[in-house]
Amino acid sequence: MNAQLDNQGRLRHFLTTEGLPRPLLNQILDTAESFTGVIGKSVKKVPLLRGRTVINLFFEPSTRTRTTFELAATRLSADVLNIDVAVSSQSKGESLLDMLRNLEAMQCDAFVVRHGDSGTAEFIARHVRPGVSVLNAGDGRHAHPTQAMLDMFTIRQHKGDFEPLRVAIVGDILHSRVARSQIHALNGLGAGEVRVIAPRTLLPRDVETLGVRVFHDMQAGLRDVDVVMMLRLQRERMRGALLPSEGEYFKLYGLTEEKLSVAHPDAIIMHPGPINRGVEMNSAVADGPRSVILQQVTNGIAVRMALMSMLLGRAGGGEDA
């Protein structure tokens, strides 16, 4: 039994894309689709979560992710509290569980958790009181499931069915929680072929067990792919001697029009942002006609609205009257 599902197979928390059944993954995407209409209105809000409280609990800074969660909750009419833990209770030595109990005493309904340590979101999910949900906004190297689902949503918008697709994920697979969640989501949705392209130093030793084909060469890995998902390269990897230099990395793994020429002519280019231009890709590709990077940002709000509404409103559906 997946720890994030209740005994009827419905989402109780959203911690990882690993092991989620295909119908549930599709339900998340379908629900997100329904929220895309909200931005077409003059009042860009729905009253779905009026009276509910969502706490953004960020133990590591991420303005972009936090903002999209905040906007998603606000558009659902929930009240949102942003708690930057690095400069508050943890620095005063308050334990995680003590902090959790205090925040729960404020009658919150959901925690959005971002933490540098893998497993923190699940730890919190195991200790919250019944009726409180936890959304993982990125934990260590483990998972970033909402990013993966917004990527899936963007792919579905452009490509429709996942089954015929060849998808390449390029970059630092070893340290990337995004890549791990993308791979699980793509496999869960039945993508035809998932490839990873990276230098050996940036690949986990057992990466094939995730159900991917491994390439070390862009020319071979990008051939005939329909989707190219670039990963952000953390600059500290250079200092950690996992890579010779940024210039060398760009030469071998940076995305350019020339390298893309072997991909399918309609291939789309994705990146979780923010882009290191001239490292992961050049500006011609990042701003080019095949880039869907800004759509990913927009879709992030609809997907997070979908997940919050699924967690905070019991699944089911009423009868018209």
Place this chain on the structure above:
Amino acid sequence: MTTPEVTPLLERVQHDLEGRLQALDAPLDEAAMVGIHTGGAWVARALHQRLGLALPLGTLDIAFYRDDVGQAGLNPQVRPSSLPFDVDDRVIVLVDDVLHTGRTVRAALNEIFDYGRPAAVLLVVLVDRGGRELPFAADVVGTRLSLPRHRRIKLSGPEPLHFIIQDTA
């Protein structure tokens, strides 16, 4: 209990609605029609064709505006609402298949006002089955039925449209 036929109800509603729009001085090329998913959208499509309205048909899925999401949860099959015209200062013809408690109408009005401020809203239903829980009345009604609470009348469609009466107990 005789189940009502849809076609005569559509004819009656069309006739009455034309009269109401004339009384409001709202010409057919300016009035906007909106159907509530699912049955209301089917009825609205039929009426839209019969009246030959100029503006494209709008549809509302009021799932995000229901007042029972906390109890019933979110229906995963929500379709995006679409109002492909300016709502401000326009006469809106809101169409549903059945009027019962009034909660769907309340949700639909709330959603319409998130798109803009209409000049007026006319409510059109094929069947008013009574049992109101909120103070709403339809402007145009195909027929009125009195049904016990445990029975439900439901429009089946989209082709052909016909009503079915079911036990909910």
